[in-house]
Amino acid sequence: MRIIAISQEECSELLKRVSVGRLACSLDNQPYVVPVRFSYEPERIYIFSTVGKKIKWMRQNPKVCLQADEIGNSSNWLSVIVTGTYLELSEPQYHTAEREHARELLAQRPDWWRIPLSEARDRLLVSSMETVFFRIDIKSISGLRAEPEPTI
Numbered sequence: 001m002r003i004i005a006i007s008q009e010e011c012s013e014l015l016k017r018v019s020v021g022r023l024a025c026s027l028d029n030q031p032y033v034v035p036v037r038f039s040y041e042p043e044r045i046y047i048f049s050t051v052g053k054k055i056k057w058m059r060q061n062p063k064v065c066l067q068a069d070e071i072g073n074s075s076n077w078l079s080v081i082v083t084g085t086y087l088e089l090s091e092p093q094y095h096t097a098e099r100e101h102a103r104e105l106l107a108q109r110p111d112w113w114r115i116p117l118s119e120a121r122d123r124l125l126v127s128s129m130e131t132v133f134f135r136i137d138i139k140s141i142s143g144l145r146a147e148p149e150p151t152i
């Protein structure tokens with residue numbers, strides 16, 4: 001097996017194909033990682049979320065990281081890491097238009113809202129459940145591919 005860096009274009013293609021990644025944030029030197037669904041477009045990533053620990057942490061420390069991958073087997077995979085800045089679309093300057101854009105992008109995949117809402121429903125009254133759309137403004141993207149050694 002060899003592991004090689006992939007181009008920015010290949011990273012973008014992977015981010016367009018996949019819809020689930022692991023979002024990392026941190027507070028007071030404590031990392032926290034959760035799986036989320038996302039939609040990518042150049043320079044940004046959109047996510048719909050219930051308000052809980054990750055949102056409270058990202059409001060305090062907006063530096064985040066998202067990892068996504070396609071794993072065939074241990075010697076055949078692609079992995080992409082994005083770093084960036086959390087930006088909540090409920091802030092007054094981000095009007096309905098961008099929230100609507102985020103909703104439309106996420107809605108291209110079925111049931112985009114189901115996991116966050118189902119996950120929170122057992123613990124919260126639906127009437128008290130707060131949700132947000134947010135975006136990650138991308139600062140860097142890197143990607144690796146593992147592939148079997150070519151046979152000679």
Ligand SMILES: Cc1cc2nc3c(=O)[nH]c(=O)nc-3n(C[C@H](O)[C@H](O)[C@H](O)COP(=O)(O)OP(=O)(O)OC[C@H]3O[C@@H](n4cnc5c(N)ncnc54)[C@H](O)[C@@H]3O)c2cc1C
Pocket residue numbers: 020034035036037038047048049050051052053054055112115116119
């Ligand atoms: C495939 C998949 C896709 C998902 N997509 C989304 C999405 O798009 N948007 C979204 O908001 N949520 C999504 N979730 C749920 C998400 O991973 C979190 O569980 C959820 O958002 C709650 O996170 P929170 O930080 O608000 O936790 P809180 O509700 O504040 O939870 C508090 C505590 O519960 C524990 N906890 C929370 N989540 C998890 C977890 N996933 N695994 C183990 N322990 C946990 C942690 O220890 C945390 O300290 C998805 C989950 C999966 C598996």
